Amino acid sequence: xxxxxxxxxxxxxxxxxxxxxxxxxxxxxxxxxxxxxxxxxxxxxxxxxxxxxxxxxxxxxxxxxxxxxxxxxxxxxxxxxxxxxxxxxxxxxxxxxxxxxxxxxxxxxxxxxxxxxxxxxxxxxxxxxxxxxxxxxxxxxxxxxxxxxxxxxxxxxxxxxxxxxxxxxxxxxxxxxxxxxxxxxxxxxxxxxxxxxxxxxxx
Numbered sequence: 001x002x003x004x005x006x007x008x009x010x011x012x013x014x015x016x017x018x019x020x021x022x023x024x025x026x027x028x029x030x031x032x033x034x035x036x037x038x039x040x041x042x043x044x045x046x047x048x049x050x051x052x053x054x055x056x057x058x059x060x061x062x063x064x065x066x067x068x069x070x071x072x073x074x075x076x077x078x079x080x081x082x083x084x085x086x087x088x089x090x091x092x093x094x095x096x097x098x099x100x101x102x103x104x105x106x107x108x109x110x111x112x113x114x115x116x117x118x119x120x121x122x123x124x125x126x127x128x129x130x131x132x133x134x135x136x137x138x139x140x141x142x143x144x145x146x147x148x149x150x151x152x153x154x155x156x157x158x159x160x161x162x163x164x165x166x167x168x169x170x171x172x173x174x175x176x177x178x179x180x181x182x183x184x185x186x187x188x189x190x191x192x193x194x195x196x197x198x199x200x201x202x203x
Contacts, residue, residue, distance in 0.1 A: 002075070002136040002149050004053065011156060013146040015139065017169035023141075024067075027167065031066060034166035035059040036077050042118055046130055047079035048158070050166070056134045072139040076159045079130040083121055091120045135159055146171055 002008060019026045036049035036059035052058040052065060053073035066072055095116060096108060108116065136149040137159060148159050148171070160171045 002134070003073070003138055008149050009151060010147045010149045011151060012174040013148065013171040014174055015144045015146050015169050016172050027072060030166035031061055031074065034162055035061065042122065044080050044082050045078070046081050046125065049077065051075045051077045051134070053136060056132070070140065070142040072141060074137045076135045076137060076162055078133045078158060081125045081128045081130045083124045083128060088117065088121060088124065091124065092117055095120060
């Protein structure tokens, strides 16, 4: 569920790094460069990037539609098409049979086999419906915090990587140690925190 739903589950991050000049211009350029785009070529992934928090089919970002006060609201969209292995196998056997009959050869080379499978897979991708995954991200630019609405490790890594590429900033998960470091004010207390060692409570 996303941030516009009645309930949401999310992971909190610390946004590490500094935008040197023109903060909002940098954000605008980062969103434009990282906006959702379709991809051509081999592979299951056929599209990825930022889309509107309000509409996952909108990657245009007219004006400042992504700004909510001091918050930036975005969604990361990932489109994937996976062809079932047995569907691919059936089509491959049929096409291989045709090629062998036409050529009169007993078998295909490993290179021909690989190319044939890739060709069939790409043609089937056009006929298949993609799986569309959307992950909301809300960035509190005043506090340097971000909230990502998924607990999926794979999707979180995708969002973290895309955020870094778009804005040159790093998303650091708010583990208890990092939260404690931010709460402690003095250098002395932070030094004590760094000296803490894990303790085993097992009997």
